[in-house]
Amino acid sequence: MGVEKNPPIDIDVEKLSSDNESVSNTGSSTSNSINDFKAKINIEKHGITKRGLNSRHVNLMIISQSIGSGLFISVKTPLVTSGSLGFFIAFAIWAFLVVYPLMQAVGILCCYLPIKGSFFHYCARYVDSSLGFAASMIYIYTTMMFVCLEATAVAQCISYWTNLNPGVWITICILLYLMMGLIGVNYYGEIEFYTGIMKILLIVGLMLFSLISMCGGNSKGDAYGFRNWHPLFKPYLVDGNTGKFLAFWNSLLWAAFAAGGADNLALIAGEVINPRKNVAMAAKRSYIRIYLFYIGGIFFLNSLISANNPQLLDAMTNGGEGAAGSPWVIGIKAVGVKGLDSLINALIMSSAFSCGNAFFYCSTRSIYSAAIAGYLPRFFGKCLKNGAPVYCVLLTFAVSLLSYLNVSNSGTVVFNWFVNLCATGIICAYLCIWWSYFNFRKAWEKQNNMKMKHSQYPYYLGPKFLHPFMTYAGLIITVLVLIFNGFWIFFPGNFNASNFLTSYFAPIFLVCLFIFWKILKRTKFKTSSNADITSDLKEIDEELEAEINELENKPKSNNKFLKIVHKINSFLFD
Structure with a gap:
């Protein structure tokens, strides 16, 4: 089974060199597939992204990434609105029936074909090229706006300590995002690894405090x-x-x-070392995020503070910068413990910064994926030697300057319009992932003349109880959320243009983009017989086999300390 490594083989996804130029074409290679989608990478002219994220990076990122200031500050809104148990049940349903199965679905898609085009290319190859275009445009806009949102959240956290103009902190934040976007993905992985540890320490610390306090371990x-x-x-x-x-x-x-977070896993798959092992492991361990952040965190928050707490209601009415508006801090003060505000605020700030950094990464890779698919100008595929897509980074940085609108009261109104228009963009992305997943399963079974079962399917397939019950439940809930997310605007006194666009702009725009590309390019829906599930598969198999051989043949260090560190790392993250 080995591939000879003399000299070392350097094969990458979507890297099929022609005789005349180093251009990669990924499109329909099967004779019966519809040839209306082709991804191209001119390696000599533009370069290519690199695989630099290891198992340690990926596992911590999937556990903690996309956990921003919302779960520590904005979480007061649903708690006050819905009551303790209603809030807890809602989070548990979404986490168990949508987040977990969607993470598994992404793991299945990416382990089979860990391409650099992410789920946009899955949409194009398994559903319709028009869906790939529409999904990429909506997602790029959404992630760009979330970068601005998290940069503003960082500035608000810092404003807890100082009255200095928040524009200063926004500047520092987005410049750091720019710098981290231009360094190699391995350094990005290191930064996210350590900020992920800080998030985990924060939520575990708050949960332990709540547990000890509710058992009587407080000053009262x-x-x-x-x-x-x-x-x-x-x-x-x-x-x-x-x-x-x-x-x-x-x-x-x-x-x-x-x-959420399933979209993050799909976007990093093209830059993960040994993706079929590491992406599968990350998908398997997504339950840690569910139990730790979504279930454990919400349970102990409800135990610490009542939905009718007067200080919490006041924070809802009058707002509060950083930790001052956090229900965790209000609950800690309510049991007589003071002095933790600044520590918690610093950790919340690091969470917001990390989340913004993750969205910055997702935006740049989304632009890159759209460029190599031909949805955006191809020059956006230009990469530095370290694999950073430089023009994608610069475009995302340029749009992130919209964060400065929050510095003035009049600008905040405009900024909120930008952000509100993308409110349901992430849900649209989830729907596109579900659609790609179900079509992929049908296509694989049809083209291989067998059922996709653990005994017959050679790649990661998730737990046996996943399909069809949890996956279809996840799809149904996602569709219902997208359709009825604006239910409140149809009650008396709530309907206006702003509220309607906040709730329904993204899905309407998704449909418009889909129709536009379908008319422009005359694309056709894929069927289970002609969906392209084979292009790049052989090349990826060869690339990963060569990569595994290279890792196995790499000289082992005799340093005892490094061996101990490696064993601990393997125990925790492999």
């Missing part, structure tokens, strides 16, 4: 237990059980925007 000696779990449900918009259901649904919508 009050073993309050589950006393703060009240009211369990609160009505929203109307009274009675209908109002309580609407409050629950409102929390489910908030969870949909705050709890």
